[in-house]
Amino acid sequence: MNFKTNKLMTSLTLCSAVLPGMAGNNLTDTDKPNVVVFVVDDLRPELGCYGHSDMLTPNIDAIASDGVRFNNAYAQQALSGPSRMCFLTGNRPETIGIYSIFTPLRSVHKNMLTMPQYFKQNGYTTVSVGKVYHHATDDKSSWSIHIPKENAQWVNHSGKNGDKPPYECADVADEAYPDGRVARDAVKILKEIKDRNFIMFVGLSKPHLPFNAPKKYWDMYDESKLNVPFKGSPEGMYPQALTKWAELRGYTGMPQEGFVDDETSRRLIHGYHACVSYTDAQIGKVMNALDELKLRDNTIVVVFGDHGWKLGEYGAWCKHSNFQIDLNVPLIISREKDAASRNSGVTTDAKVGLVDLFPTLAEACGLAQPDVDGESIMEVLKNPGTEWKDYACSVYPRGKRIMGFTCTDGKYRYTEWWDNEKNQLSAAEFYTCEQDYSRREKNLVKDAKYSKDIARLKGYLEEQFPLDKRSSYPQNDKR
CATH class of the missing domain: 3.40.720.10 (Alkaline Phosphatase, subunit A)
Incomplete structure (x- = not known):
């Protein structure tokens, strides 16, 4: 879970510190x-x-x-x-x-x-x-x-x-x-x-x-x-x-x-x-x-x-x-x-x-x-x-009430639209990443063929955006 309330600069000590064993941490200014x-x-x-x-x-x-x-x-x-x-x-x-x-x-x-x-x-x-x-x-x-x-x-x-x-x-x-x-x-x-x-x-x-x-x-x-x-x-x-x-x-x-x-x-x-x-x-x-x-x-x-x-x-x-x-x-x-x-x-x-x-x-x-x-x-x-993360996540709001949470594993993309006022799911979408833009696409979220992939990406999404946190994410802008 990557939810953090606020990132503040801790101190100038952090800014000049060097982590032990880090490659290059003994570099001179010239190097x-x-x-x-x-x-x-x-x-x-x-x-x-x-x-x-x-x-x-x-x-x-x-x-x-x-x-x-x-x-x-x-x-x-x-x-x-x-x-x-x-x-x-x-x-x-x-x-x-x-x-x-x-x-x-x-x-x-x-x-x-x-x-x-x-x-x-x-x-x-x-x-x-x-x-x-x-x-x-x-x-x-x-x-x-x-x-x-x-x-x-x-x-x-x-x-x-x-x-x-x-x-x-x-x-x-x-x-x-x-x-x-x-x-x-x-x-x-x-x-x-x-x-x-x-x-x-x-x-x-x-x-x-x-x-x-x-x-x-x-x-x-x-x-x-x-x-x-x-x-x-x-x-x-x-x-x-x-x-x-x-x-x-x-x-x-x-x-x-x-x-x-x-x-x-x-x-x-x-x-x-x-x-x-x-x-x-x-x-x-x-x-x-x-x-x-x-x-x-x-x-x-x-x-x-x-x-x-x-x-x-x-x-x-x-x-x-x-x-x-x-x-x-x-x-x-x-x-x-x-x-x-x-x-x-x-x-x-x-x-x-x-x-x-x-x-x-x-x-x-x-x-x-x-x-x-x-x-x-x-x-x-x-x-x-090298093996790296299984997924990447992004967001996009629709006003202050609806937030779209999305994740991809590079092959598929799963999105949930969350109602912040009701604190519940409004809708979900599931698409293949390799889309054919010469024809109409389809939301595959109800297609049983993809049920295991949908469940897997849904799990990724809840790992990044826990259900009990979603309606509490800060909204500090002037939309």
Whole structure:
């Protein structure tokens, strides 16, 4: 059981302590690895290195060929704000108690230990460039250098007075859009801090809406060859499992009700693909700088998406749900080149969460394990074939009354929708993880064929979210 009421920084003694027997705990400042973390908004695990040859992502693929690729990595909530708080604190949403994008971490938890705070206290220069926290000013004192995300999105549109198209294809240089400037700033900072121990977070906003990218990235894809998923929710689905995807409907020209037509769907899918390749190119610029500055050999590189995204699957768009496609994220970790027992170009099916990144990077850099919900996955990095956890869990609320608890074993996903007021189960769902989005799916929770698997995953879910705790999980945000 991982339920904890609140994680407070215990003392500065913890922050400077070293655990006996920890690999690397005798590292000098010169030997300690640096860390570069690429946080990508709305990135699905559909990349060249994940077997999707139609996606042109050579730079991310190169990092994967030099590290460990996780097939079963999951966000703890399919929403930017809470997901980012989870990996930055190492704590789960039900510990943090913030489930919306409206509440900054520090407005509720003044003393909860965060990853940049911990590394800064341990002598690292901490850098945030672009979108790292959802709120640009959140936890600001934990950064040695902080360049927040820009709000400007369009080149040919103001984004004001309702003029907010959901995509743009302008024949401009990379730096015309914000992520190009994020890469530029990251490279500049690397040159300034190359002689220090540092952990740098590079927050790339694309492929988040609007799907804006320079024309050369749009030209990489043939729109006519892009498939539109089947439009329709799963048979027997819990009525509130999906949302009305208001995030997309808020853009100019999008239908206010009903489905997106096939022509528009293809254009949106085209824009998403273009944005992924645009982001990949920005990652490549930072990686090239690491090589040119001779930093790569002593730098751990992490690439991941903050959560998944729907591109018309189930006739829906955006995230905000407990489906596999919203929670499964790409995660690649490439250790420094001279590390002992280093693995390169391998994959693992270990079930891990983004909440595990904080303790993992702390151990990799020779720091004591922080007191958080997440667990270090260094053992998996050293031996990707190692047996690990049987499942991974996530949550998504529907208002303050209904909470969706979900878990997966990598093959199946089981979800319970819990009524907090009545303290009882409202509905359950069970799906295979390998979904065929060309046809309608079905909630299999009543299918006797899967009764043993359902019982097994139900047990996992109750282990993570005990029935007597569910209605008492904190809700500290302003939803």
